[in-house]
Amino acid sequence: MAVFSRCSVVSTAARTPTSAAATTFSYLIRALSPSFSSSSSSFDPETDLNRGKPAGLGTLKREPKGRNVQWAFLGCPGVGKGTYASRLSNLLGVPHIATGDLVRDELASSGPLSSQLKEIVNQGKLVSDEIIIDLLSKRLEKGEAKGESGFILDGFPRTVRQAEILEGVTEIDLVINLKLREEALLAKCLGRRICSECGGNYNVASIDIKAENGSPGMYMAPLPPPPECASKLITRPDDTEEVVKKRLHIYQMMTQPVEDFYRSRGKLVEFDLPGGIPESWPKLLRALNLEDHDDKQSAAA
Numbered sequence: 351m352a353v354f355s356r357c358s359v360v361s362t363a364a365r366t367p368t369s370a371a372a373t374t375f376s377y378l379i380r381a382l383s384p385s386f387s388s389s390s391s392s393f394d395p396e397t398d399l400n401r402g403k404p405a406g407l408g409t410l411k412r413e414p415k416g417r418n419v420q421w422a423f424l425g426c427p428g429v430g431k432g433t434y435a436s437r438l439s440n441l442l443g444v445p446h447i448a449t450g451d452l453v454r455d456e457l458a459s460s461g462p463l464s465s466q467l468k469e470i471v472n473q474g475k476l477v478s479d480e481i482i483i484d485l486l487s488k489r490l491e492k493g494e495a496k497g498e499s500g501f502i503l504d505g506f507p508r509t510v511r512q513a514e515i516l517e518g519v520t521e522i523d524l525v526i527n528l529k530l531r532e533e534a535l536l537a538k539c540l541g542r543r544i545c546s547e548c549g550g551n552y553n554v555a556s557i558d559i560k561a562e563n564g565s566p567g568m569y570m571a572p573l574p575p576p577p578e579c580a581s582k583l584i585t586r587p588d589d590t591e592e593v594v595k596k597r598l599h600i601y602q603m604m605t606q607p608v609e610d611f612y613r614s615r616g617k618l619v620e621f622d623l624p625g626g627i628p629e630s631w632p633k634l635l636r637a638l639n640l641e642d643h644d645d646k647q648s649a650a651a
């Protein structure tokens with residue numbers, strides 16, 4: 351069971367569920383998406399947010415008083431955003447929404463966007479802001495219909511423009527910037543394996559970086575699949591060495607500025623992963639002033 355001890359960044363009001371935030375978010379994003387053009391590099395909230403809006407929509411921009419957490423994860427490919435976002439979402443009872451999963455679902459659906467997306471994703475490039483916002487908007491609307499409230503975003507926002515759009519429609523309470531030594535990132539991406547049936551994420555890489563020139567060593571054990579997934583593992587087509595290097599470069603160019611965006615707003619929590627899940631998870635919880643009773647019980651058992 352999830353327990354907040356003292357989460358200094360999130361107000362108590364931010365923990366009471368209501369679907370109003372999701373309604374505002376998805377409705378506004380949907381209303382905005384046709385008016386955006388990926389070719390325009392600057393975003394003027396006053397002009398762009400009002401373009402194409404039905405009359406009176408501006409009133410929806412108000413944040414509802416009570417709602418669940420709205421957090422986002424930043425970090426290079428392979429850092430483990432999915433792993434920690436998924437754990438936190440279980441702990442806090444909010445959906446984990448990974449835009450990369452939305453893109454892969456769209457690819458698998460063989461819908462109209464599928465072949466266009468395949469080429470972009472397999473080359474390690476970013477999908478356009480319009481497409482990603484449309485996919486996210488649809489996902490939020492589906493969740494809203496099921497009574498979901500709050501979210502942990504993983505892989506969004508990935509450009510300053512996406513962050514600006516998000517800021518125009520809802521408040522993000524906290525952004526966790528996961529960091530891992532560069533030599534581990536490539537190995538983690540190349541070792542990633544996914545169960546083609548249940549979608550579970552595993553890793554065959556055993557990372558053992560020796561202490562050198564004053565830098566401490568680091569060990570990250572493989573994350574093996576359970577027996578029922580072992581024969582169904584696949585590798586993501588964009589997890590090749592060439593494409594991962596490109597994705598890392600694109601992260602530096604397009605997404606690192608998003609770190610500054612949230613840093614300047616006092617919302618960024620920097621977290622250097624000290625190793626694998628057993629070491630990192632309890633430290634991350636402490637950094638967020640959270641407690642995981644289930645984890646403590648299983649550790650004590």
Ligand code: AMP
Binds near residue numbers: 482
């Ligand atoms: P991920 O699983 O987060 O590594 O995402 C896989 C791929 O989906 C990325 O390399 C991009 O092509 C695309 N993608 C996911 N999220 C976004 C985003 N917020 N903006 C643009 N493209 C994205």
